[in-house]
Amino acid sequence: MSPIERIAADWLTSPDTQAVMAALEAARPGGSRFVGGCVRNEIRGVPADDIDIATQLPPEAVMAAMQAAGIRALPTGIEHGTVTAIADGNPFEITTLRRDVETDGRRAVVA
Numbered sequence: 508m509s510p511i512e513r514i515a516a517d518w519l520t521s522p523d524t525q526a527v528m529a530a531l532e533a534a535r536p537g538g539s540r541f542v543g544g545c546v547r548n549e550i551r552g553v554p555a556d557d558i559d560i561a562t563q564l565p566p567e568a569v570m571a572a573m574q575a576a577g578i579r580a581l582p583t584g585i586e587h588g589t590v591t592a593i594a595d596g597n598p599f600e601i602t603t604l605r606r607d608v609e610t611d612g613r614r615a616v617v618a
Contacts, residue, residue, distance in 0.1 A: 516549045523594035530576035531562055538563035560601045566590050569601050
């Protein structure tokens with residue numbers, strides 16, 4: 508298997524994806540990346556089931572960025588730093604980057 512240099516998935520250029528990323532980029536340029544299953548599935552040649560985004564923005568800033576762009580945002584896992592944006596009926600899970608500061612192997616305190 509040869510390495511993939513660039514992902515050219517349809518979901519990357521869809522208007523809903525572009526709107527969500529534009530809102531995040533307006534709040535913090537270069538601070539958000541696609542992660543998880545959408546990337547894995549594209550590499551495997553399988554359609555993406557959902558789109559996950561990791562960001563440097565705190566959840567409150569994600570909510571504000573989505574509101575400013577006219578995109579519905581739900582605090583679905585705010586205690587874990589996750590906000591779900593709904594653009595054109597499609598959900599995008601946006602989670603703040605974090606690090607474990609304490610863990611028992613099952614649950615973590617994050618910062």
